[in-house]
Amino acid sequence: MTGSAAITAMAAHGVTRATVPWKAEQSVVTINGARLAMSMIGPADGIPLIVLHGGRGFGTHDGVFATYAPLAGRYRVIGFDMRGHGRSEDVAPFTFAQMVADIETIRQTLCGGRRIVLLGGSFGGMIALTYAVVHPDALLALILRGTAPSWHHEAGALASFRARAARAPMATEGMLEKLFTPTIESDEEFRLIMFALAPMYAEDPKTLDYDKILLHTAKTRYNARVHNDLFADHSYDVVGRLSSIHCPTLVFCGAEDWICPPDQSRLIADRIPGATLEIIVDSNHGVPGTVALQHVSRFLNDRLPKP
Incomplete structure (x- = not known):
């Protein structure tokens, strides 16, 4: 490195x-x-x-x-x-x-x-x-x-997601639940969840660059075990x-x-x-x-x- x-x-x-x-x-x-x-x-x-x-x-x-x-x-x-x-x-x-x-x-x-x-x-x-x-x-x-x-804060995040769901049409409440619990099954599932949720983080949803989101998501290291362990003691x-x-x-x-x-x-x-x-x-x-x-x-x- x-x-x-x-x-x-x-x-x-x-x-x-x-x-x-x-x-x-x-x-x-x-x-x-x-x-x-x-x-x-x-x-x-x-x-x-x-x-x-x-x-x-x-x-x-x-x-x-x-x-x-x-x-x-x-x-x-x-x-x-x-x-x-x-x-x-x-x-x-x-x-x-x-x-x-x-x-x-x-x-x-x-x-x-x-x-x-x-x-x-x-x-x-x-x-x-x-x-x-x-x-x-x-x-x-x-x-x-x-x-x-x-x-x-997770309850507020869920309310925000419901109010803005149109921004991330591929994302579901089930994905958000996985994000807040130790239930992500693999690194690749983690990657797909974050790709689906990525538009929620955009400063301006009108100027989303999905190619840039794809490139960033593909390059990022996702570690489901680490995520799950950090949520295990909720x-x-x-x-x-x-x-x-x-x-x-x-x-x-x-x-x-x-x-x-x-x-x-x-x-x-x-x-x-x-x-x-x-x-x-x-x-x-x-x-x-x-x-x-x-x-x-x-x-x-x-x-x-x-x-």
Whole structure:
């Protein structure tokens, strides 16, 4: 594994040596017995900013790393494929607790035990929230994009799907149920479900490029076992512990987020003392990278001012 995918993603996001005067470093690092694909950019003494990808069972860090690589300088941006995802090794267990343990080991071994800024979206946001309630004193700041504090968001996602079903004519409620349960039968079934649901994530359903969706779906690694294991213990719920998070926190999401509806971000922001909430108009689940970077940069400049 060369890590070239992260560099390709950076170029696709317009991130070059001309815009970011740091060279991205790609490596494979053994963390708690699993070899994890990792990318880093920025000075070794920069504030550690760990970015977590979404996509339970199929995500990679390439996109989120490329989005926030321009923060390199004051920050050392670190992204990695969680175990069982992307180019990282399939080493069980695949649980929220293990993902949190992996982040803590990265903080201790690669960040010198320093406090970190932790950023995650969607599934990555759920892992970030779980880390935050377990290790609140390890955080300088917490940034959450389009996520939820419990599994109860699934009811809102189903309602959104029913309201927008015409966008994804191949998708069914049965497929969505499989997406939220440990019942996907194979990697290929997983791939087909995500291909059918892909139009639900589009920012503008009128400009869907099905050829691009097909190419992306064909290239993505889907791991049904990892997905199923992460849904096997359907008890994720940190709502009652959010008040223990005391670091500066930004919560933002698209106003049209279908799978983690805005009421979930409002709930998080209401329960975390002093949290900042931003609802991005005309945005779906993903929030365009340039928009996300703008909001995150402003938040960090305001809440973590330079000495």
